[in-house]
Amino acid sequence: MTQIRTYLSLILFCFSTVLLAQEKKEITIIHGGDFNKDEVKYPGASIFSKDDRQVQFEHQGIDLWCDLAVYYQKENKIQAYGNVFFQQGDSIKMNSEYVEYDGTTKIALAKEKVVLRNNSMTLNTEELEFDRNKQEAFYDNFGTVKDSANVLTSDKGRYYMEIDKYEFKSDVKITNPDYVINSARMDYYTNTKNAYMYGPSTVVGEDYKMYCERGFYNTVAETGYGVKNTRIDYSDRIIYGDSLYFNKATEFASATNNIKVIDTVNDGVLRGHYAEIYKAKDSVLVTKKALAISLFEKDSMYIHADTLMVTGKENERIVRAFRDARFFKTDLSGKCDSIHTDEKTGIAQLITKIPPNTPENKLSAFRPVLWSGETQMTGDSIHIISNVKTEKLDSLKVWDNAFIIQKDSLSGVKFKDSLKQGYNQIKGKYLYGLFEENELRIVDIVKNAELIYYLWNDDDELVGIDKRLCGLIQMVMEDNEIDNTTSFINVEGIIYPDSELPVNGRKFRGFYWRGDEIISSVDDLFSEEDKNIKLPVINGVNNPIDIDNPNLAPEELTPINPEEEEKEETPTNTANSVNKKATLPKKAPVKKAEKEESSK
Template identity: 55%
Template sequence: MDLKHIPTIFLLLPFFWASAQQPQQKEGRQINIVYGANFTKDEAQFPGASIFSRDDERQVQFEHQGADLWCDIAIFYAEENRLRAIGNIRMQQGDSIEMNSGKMDYDGNSKLAKAWEKVDLTNGQMTLTTDTLYFDRENQKAYYKSGGKVVDSANVLTSVVGTYFITPKKYQFQKKVHIDNPEYIIDSDQLDYYTVSKNAYMYGPSTITGEEYKIYCERGFYDTKIEQGYGIKNTRIDYDNKIIEGDSLYFDKVSEFASATNNIKITDTINNGVIKAHYAEVHKAKDSVFATKRAVSISLVEKDSLYMHGDTLMVTGKPEQRILRAFRNAKFYKTDLSGKCDSIHFDETTGITQLIKDPILWNVDNQITGDSIHLISDMETEKLDSLKVIENAFIISLDTISGTGYNQAKGKDLFGKFIENELKIIDLVKNTEVIYYVYNDDQELIGIDKTICSKIRLLMANNDIEDITFFVNPDGDIFPETELPVESRKLKGFVWRGDERIMSKDEIFDEDDNNIELVKIRGIENPIDIDAEEEERQNNENDPVNQLASKPNTKAVPPKKVPLRKKDQNP
């Protein structure tokens, strides 16, 4: 008998009879047939099943609790409330979700669909393709376990495992997650992606690589449309010839800006300098770094590290033209040289380091003061070359033999010469004076030299005075210790500040620096409720994501728009 000539009403009788036999508790969950087309049974191969196949006009169509399914062939087990669909399958839920495949099993009791063979799922804004997809309509999520790809208007995303949550329109990708965008790529162990905002939340080792930057983090957020985001665990940014590390890092490509909070380390990859702090900013357009909160700059000077601190550090200028400034309460330390002042200014172009306002310098045991102090480096060798003290130059050292007296020299200005980073020659000019303890070879005190003249030259050896030369009308004498009163053994303006001397790199920090209370960074100790955060972003008018309606999304992946067909349309 030709099945095509059997009236549809008779073809549906077995289906309705089976439906009538369903237990009462399944009422309302039964899969309904909308169009059966051709009907047959094959008890040998499909016991208890009704087999429907399309006709020349329409596909077979089923409906179940807000979803419609079309296919070429359906093997329907009415009593078990399940079916297998074969050929050109399309499932549509409401006006938003459509899934296509070659084959599908659907259970009406659990509302779980398993689709395989060239599967794709779309919501009109994105398309998911995979070999096998599970669509859990009860919990409104779809997931794959063996690799999938998602394409939307901004990105192409792939992973081994993925879940799409329909209500928040969110993907959760796991294992070998990869996002491909013309401007950057993202690789992550786990990543949550919101299809409306195009925001990505990363977990586990993750890398974002752009044309001019690279970001690594183990927990972070990234707005894939505007290339803006942050990392809050083991984060690092390679940006503008710098490596930025810290507990929390923020990055904005458009404004060419990055900032870091808590336990920061910024490495200049060209000059090998390092800045550490608890807050810092990097401005690419200005070639600048701003750092504060226990900020310190560390640079290498002839195999010795130079540590420079201030309440605020600022580095500006292009490579080889850097200017480093330390503002307020500035201090520095290296093993044979240390000092402090109100502020420090170092110009890499000239090699001049200026100690500004109330400067004091210690060269090993020699204390040097003046209105302004300049340290000059040799630009070729990068070694310390010379020293200038402008106005009220004063050098003092404790007489190590007596332990009570002080060798002193003063003048209007001081000029020093370093040889192999050791201060060897000191010239004092204009209104110079000296007090110096003179000993014989047996280290017995001969007397105390007290002289004034126009210029004095001190020759140093092992950071101690080895010889003194007086120029132009020296006036003075070597006095026996008993003939020079104690009050006459100090030059006018003498102030010994040995208790202020910086003896280690840790002493460049004050008590306030060491007791800074670090900012508590949300999300490091406990996971962030990202669904709530995403909703908060959507409701925040000041969030950049809500200010992009009028801005074109340049160089993005063209959107793959799949028009959804209304459920009453013919395929």
């Protein structure tokens, strides 16, 4: 009689469970196996354990299998133990040793050897919360995600199943045979393999390293983009900028706003507001307030132009400055249309294309010009030659129409008439100069050399104006000023008293003083247009937008504020959610429904 009552109770329990499940959407028992109750330890619960097959439950699109289950029908909750398998539809599958599932909230908490899988990835962790309402899974005690391309690890992670997106936090790492990524926080899309990085992040490949504090990385194409405190170590160059982009396949990188490119081999620096780097060609192009800085022993040379280009391998670098090129160092400066410097030969060429139909008296206004202090030198083409071994300035050559002008300081003081301001001048076909310790010391003017020079005695009285013609004039420089001159070969000339030399005879043909253009500092290199340049606004990465992801609907493409203070994420409050080893209920003697029926 007792057996009959037990059997009928089990039938009534199963029947009522089905009815309640239909009405209240409760958890449904598909296969109960062995049935038992333990009101002392599990009041109000039914205990099911496997027989020849695992216990199985179903609830609104999920199926759950386990070795043993404690089912609270009234609370609509279940605790599953041993070889738990949890499946949602055809795509989401989860294995663990323990699952606690709430049929009302539709939240599952899995513990011990948790493995979550779908068609594109596998997640391993020790504790995972699965919210079926939001279709999100969360862990906060380290997890490993593997997809077809990468292995990702982090201390915390949240998986958004509907858009194939992971949100990783704390000590995030992606490991790939070709690169390693470390980040403080990252959004990763398993569908596209795109990663969005927040906080200090590095991407280290075979021959590159990228650092940023906000950026994007396509882990398949190996293209990256950083917009906050960005840096790329690219072969023998280090690149900085407000935003940086690079592409491994094309070996190309670009930088925008406040860029700096450091040549780690040649102690060179390029600055500007836009740069392109072509690694395979050993080429760098810089525009927008472009500036090249080269170290010459204890001094530096600064070159500015509209566009700067550096090409060539180590010790064979070529620097080209295009359009309104200028340079400055402590004792020497100059300007021209373009500058071409060759590290292998040590030659820097100053080149200018003079506009057609320029009047003769205006030609020097367009020719390349050098200043040593306030001594002005012009010519059709100027070469500055450095010693490639010592890296010191060695010599100077001016080809055709060499012209040296220096304002005579005393005549400007003595004579109140501005028309009588004197200028010392040396003119000839060629100019050859020698440097000592990077200072211009000796200058030779060769072929059809002419001189006008103001002579003063020790009492600062004008003795006369020396005007001569010869084959060669040599002048010695001291503190960037003409100290003395010597004439050679067929010397013809006369020293005129001041009163006997008319004003129009005190300047050679082609005279053009460019004193208002003298470059006395690095700041003088830049025009007003350069100084007032308006930089483009860096919009940044529209994280977590993933434009390549076909699963994202337009309404889901909503950027978040990158500056928003990061909030600590915690799992939804569930019963017994402490991350500890799940404990199996002690097995009591079971009652077999089939056996009871046969023994009636």
